[in-house]
Amino acid sequence: MSDRFEPLGPLTGAQDGLIKVAAIYARDAHGRALCQLRDDFEGVAAGGIWGLFGGKVEAGESLRGAAVREFYEETGLVIAQDELAPMVEVASSVLPGWRIYVFELITPVRGSAIRLGEGAGFAFLTQEQIGSYDFIATYKQFFEKIFD
Numbered sequence: 001m002s003d004r005f006e007p008l009g010p011l012t013g014a015q016d017g018l019i020k021v022a023a024i025y026a027r028d029a030h031g032r033a034l035c036q037l038r039d040d041f042e043g044v045a046a047g048g049i050w051g052l053f054g055g056k057v058e059a060g061e062s063l064r065g066a067a068v069r070e071f072y073e074e075t076g077l078v079i080a081q082d083e084l085a086p087m088v089e090v091a092s093s094v095l096p097g098w099r100i101y102v103f104e105l106i107t108p109v110r111g112s113a114i115r116l117g118e119g120a121g122f123a124f125l126t127q128e129q130i131g132s133y134d135f136i137a138t139y140k141q142f143f144e145k146i147f148d
Helices: 063-075 127-132 137-146
Strands: 006-008 019-025 032-039 053-056 084-091 097-104 121-125
Touching: 006 019, 019 032, 019 063, 053 063, 063 084, 063 097, 084 137, 121 127, 127 137
Parallel strands: 006 084, 019 097
Antiparallel strands: 019 053, 032 121, 084 097
16 A cells, blocks of 8 residues: 655655644545534634644554544544545645645545544535635645646
8 A cells, every 4th residue: 555645835844853644535425525624722723714634643653544543533434544545745834844644535425424523513515615615724725736
């Protein structure tokens, strides 16, 4: 299983001390993107803004392992690492020194199966809706690329 990510935008800064985030681009059977409305309380980066499900890679954890764990913690959905395809690597627009690795989840997701464990909410959004919602700049950049 290869984890070759396409760089998206400038990837500046040293690799040492880089904080990695694994995120998942998932869709439903209609092709709409599964997005998370982030919690809006103290200590949450980009609180109250839309993004993808995912989170920080823990010490000793692989990117795929972190993506699977975070997706389960945040949605209650169990997925396998081999259901993930690497997409892009992008520098965080919110936290300097953070790098986001976005995987595509190959299997469609059913909204009725989601049990939100983190975040203020979730929605399956069309391209047009994504353009009108308040998204973290990093994810706006991601969606601009995939909808290009």
